[in-house]
Amino acid sequence: MKEWRFELSTKTGFTDVHGKKILQEISELGIATISAVETARVYLVEAGFDRAVAERVGHELLVDPVCEVVHVGRRASANNGGATQIEVHLKSGVTDPVAESVTAALVDMGAPCQNVRTAHKYTLLGQLSESEIALICQRILSNDCIETCIRGEDGEPPSPHALPYEFARVEWPLRALSAGQLVQMSKERDLFLTQVEMEAIQTYFQGLGRDPTDVELETLAQTWSEHCVHKTLKSSVDMTIDGRSVTFDNLLKETVFRATQELAKEWCISVFSDNAGVVEFDEVSALCFKVETHNHPSALDPYGGAATGIGGVIRDPMGTGLGAKPVANTDVFCFGEPDRTLAEIPKGILHPKRIMKGVVSGVRDYGNRMGIPTVNGAIYFDDRYLGNPLVFCGNIGILDRDKCFKRTQAGQLVIVVGGRTGRDGIHGATFSSGEMTHEHDSIFSHAVQIGNPIVEKKMLDVLLQANEAGLYEGITDCGAGGLSSAIGEMGADLGVEVDLEQAPLKYAGLSYTEIWISEAQERMVIAVKPENLEAIAAIFAAENVESTVVGRFTSDKKLKLRYQGQLVCDIDMDFLHEGVPKFARKGVWNTPSLKEPRLPEKGDYTADLCKILGAYNVASKEWVIRQYDHEVQGGSVVKPLTGVANDGPSDAAVVRPKLASDRAVAVSCGMNPLYGDLDPYWMALAGIDEAVRNLVCVGARTDRIALLDNFCWGNCAKPEVFGSLVRAAQACYDGAIAYGAPFISGKDSLNNEFACEDGSTISIPPTLLISAMSLVDDANQCITMDVKAGGNLILVVGQTHNELGGSHFYKLQGELGANVPKLDMDMAPKTARALAGAIGQGLVASCHDCSEGGLAVALAEMAFAGGLGIKVHLGDLPRGPGCEGAAAQLFSESNARYVVEVAPEHLDAFATCLEGIPVGQIGSVVEAQILRVQDASGRTVIEAGIDMLKSRWQAPLNW
Amino acid sequence: MGQGENREEDANMTDVKAIVLRAAGTNCDVETQHALELAGARVDRVHINSLIRNLELVDAYQIFVMPGGFSYGDDVAAGKILANQVMHHLRDALERFVEQGKLVLGICNGFQVLVKAGLLPGATASSHTQEDVTITYNDSDKFENRWVYLAPQTDRCVFIEPGRRLYLTVGHGEGKVVAQDPSVLSRLQSMRHIAFQYVDAQGREGGYPVNPNGSMASIAGLTDTTGRILGLMPHPERFVHPTQHPRWTRMNGNIECDGRTIFDNAVKYVRGHF
The missing domain is CATH 3.90.650.10 (PurM-like C-terminal domain)
Incomplete structure (x- = not known):
């Protein structure tokens, strides 16, 4: 077996557009000594074929014969004097979609291979100091989180050959630990559980008369994570508002949920219970809408974090009811001001412009490849988002009204569909629930996932067919928490048993715990009656989508996990899902004593208007919008850009999800964190009003408005921070009631604080995104x-x-x-x-x-x-x-x-x-x-x- | 949800049949089917695996459409992996299809596939491999979605109404048509391979964004020597309903859906010749 190396570079006389762009970015760094950047694609193919075949692979598959040249083997640098060669390789275990495509294409060519890896090679022409090279590598060419830079003619990193995993059941004794030791254990094992929670777990296992296994504790930590269970928003609250005391038993239930319950709209089909909120669309169809955040991963790896953010939220409608077809994406971002110098950026934080470019390309590449139009969004800049950029991704899906509920029963099979399980994203759910620090980028790089949209698109294609054929009874997505969260939730009312060694893996070496909690992307779990197994497996296989039976739903209300027949987890579903101790939180809100400034009236405000138009928050977002395909699927009615030159800012987007019908859905958002500095109550109402206004402006109905909330806040253990959230939640109730517009879904991301090296913290401003959708009876009237x-x-x-x-x-x-x-x-x-x-x-x-x-x-x-x-x-x-x-x-x-x-x-x-x-x-x-x-x-x-x-x-x- | 690939027999439909090819990452197949149906065709969306298993399937159709999308993620290069599959599995079937006087349409990613599989412009050699024309990264090095005007450059292509300028949308990151050298470009011009050029509202060629990707000679689409194969980067299937026009709210209902002409002409041609 030989590893063939292919280098593809731009032919003389043609423009190397990537190289040109990198050159520009290098000059933006203030490095002026580089005259040109040459780029090359590198493929490392481990295969048994000979040079003649390798040449054919190079010429027929890999090269563009018009504007590229192929070199089989390592191509020496043409300019040895002032040239620096840098090769960027993916770190071992990081998903490489291109490699997967090449592997399949080689089979089509009749030249199958063992393994493919890809890399990018950059030749920088000009004199550079070592520190400049390091800066270019770090800032432009690679992300240390997922990639390695190799210098000069150094050999490429060895091909990863993971060692097989040898089973060993691991117990984490905690029955005898003191309170302090429990807290330490939670910290050392990255469980992000509090003392009270650890004690509840201790008591449970004391009752069982045994210690927990690692996977049991990890499952509890993940299921009880802020990300999954929203314990802060569901906590009881002792609140003081300007000295007046208010209490809540369950904040969310008494504010946001309560409005929905009191409004009791008959067109709401399913709210706050499934992966997305579901409302009626027409006689036969329903719409569902979900908005998620993917903040922490996007801070570390903007491209991968944002891509998996949109990839993840697309799976929410896909996993709602018996599965929806995604028809529109939304995205809202918050970044630091993009014109900061690097010196102004605290250690451990990527520059906001780099974060923004990465996030935009991540959403672009995933959303566009999925063939889902990205139609609405907003970008908000404030330096308090430097350490914690916010990435909100939303998705609207359409589903049949008679398929809005799951019908999972005991005896049905648990089947994993889609991508394979790897080490990606382990601890994402717990990690996203904690505070970021300047060390987070190195400690938690394994929490970043890399998406492969084509795997998700293939999975979507076959799931829609299986859904239409009625071949499965329940579906949910693998999001944060992976199989643990997906299967744990699906079996919550029944019980489930899983044989973990059955899960198909990307590579060998994963322990049973890693398999269970991996957050590898592009996976869904479905419940299938045994008699439908053959038919559904055939649908998946016909389009090269992997599906694997990993377990079975039971009726004993237990979560049982086995590895090679050995029991590694046996806990009660009730404890897992209901055992999390209820939080009691304190909140304080004191209306700040603020003053209106005395500004002299001016004779002319033209200059002020120009400055406001040029403020980042107001300025045109066309650069972003055009990178998103907002017309794919053919339903576009009101595009994000409008007007005589197709460049004015639309208030809301309107889409016809069914091409043969003129009924449409309008989608909008509202957000203004700056008002939160004055009063989060009015901030929240302003957000609701803005989202509603935007819908009205395009001609949507006012009696069918459904709202979504996304709370992103700082550290809610601080009463004044939590107090501001309570104010906003109260406003959500009032606004929803006033407009008769129920909330149908929501999500929160708390602890958005960044601990700087000098001990200071940067907390994001209270940020409430309100997303809204409504119906348009006749698109022609917009x-x-x-x-x-x-x-x-x-x-x-x-x-x-x-x-x-x-x-x-x-x-x-x-x-x-x-x-x-x-x-x-x-x-x-x-x-x-x-x-x-x-x-x-x-x-x-x-x-x-x-x-x-x-x-x-x-x-x-x-x-x-x-x-x-x-x-x-x-x-x-x-x-x-x-x-x-x-x-x-x-x-x-x-x-x-x-x-x-x-x-x-x-x-x-x-x-x-x-x-x-x-x-x-x-x-x-x-x-x-x-x-x-x-x-x-x-x-x-x-x-x-x-x-x-x-x-x-x-x-x-x-x- | 309209995902079924095979529709029931319908006696009222005409006998024009179109096949829309799907592969991993195809994503404009449903709206392309819709546009063809509006033109009166019966349409099946067929996965490439089904077609490879049964190549004779294609004989039932007169119009073969490769729709837009990101087949195989555009890995290696846009359309390349699917083109590789076409070359190794579908070449003979497609050649026979064209020899029978039938039509092939490639839109966006489908156009990239046709070029990279050597089916377009397809003038110099009988062996269909990509030779001297390619479609590569936009000069801007990024995906862009915007509307463009197209001026027909040939009277040979059955999909095209000569002289009728079209307004359509593009959405791609790799749409720059490049010829290997000036002689290839002049061959494309003299042999009337250029189906459409990007122009401005007045019909003049121009720089970015009139020409959204930097294509040589503003080439937006190519046709073969028979005029029965058309590939183009813009998306005609995205303008078959008045509200798809970006300025429809300014037009008081006076809207001709330019995208429909491509599909209407194809269906009309088939009706006249089969």
């Missing part, structure tokens, strides 16, 4: 935010208040302010309903909500998206008391406001629809491509060409 025609009228719906607290306008001046935007919970839903009614009657030409940057930004965006001018006079702007100043009128971020464009002939009918709602006709659309705003006195306070405004808005993130 509208977009770009102004349509000169002569049309511009109206503002909703009242503007003096609410500049937490606004972008204040941020520009370095102020926070005090007047956080509040929500009139009576008027806001009435406004939304009335406006939706007018849009439904076809009376509105365009509609955009006022959010970050307020009215001025909304007007600017509508104008430049439509390629037309807008002239307004603020005299008739509906406004509350204390809102006389132009700054407040232009930039206040008051909720429940919309800017609408109405044709003159529709004005009367529009006014009738909006009766009782504050509406002001403030101006009109003009052909001249200028935005001009006059204040109540007639003074021009903003005047600018729309092209200039657009370029200010597009410039910051036009990478």
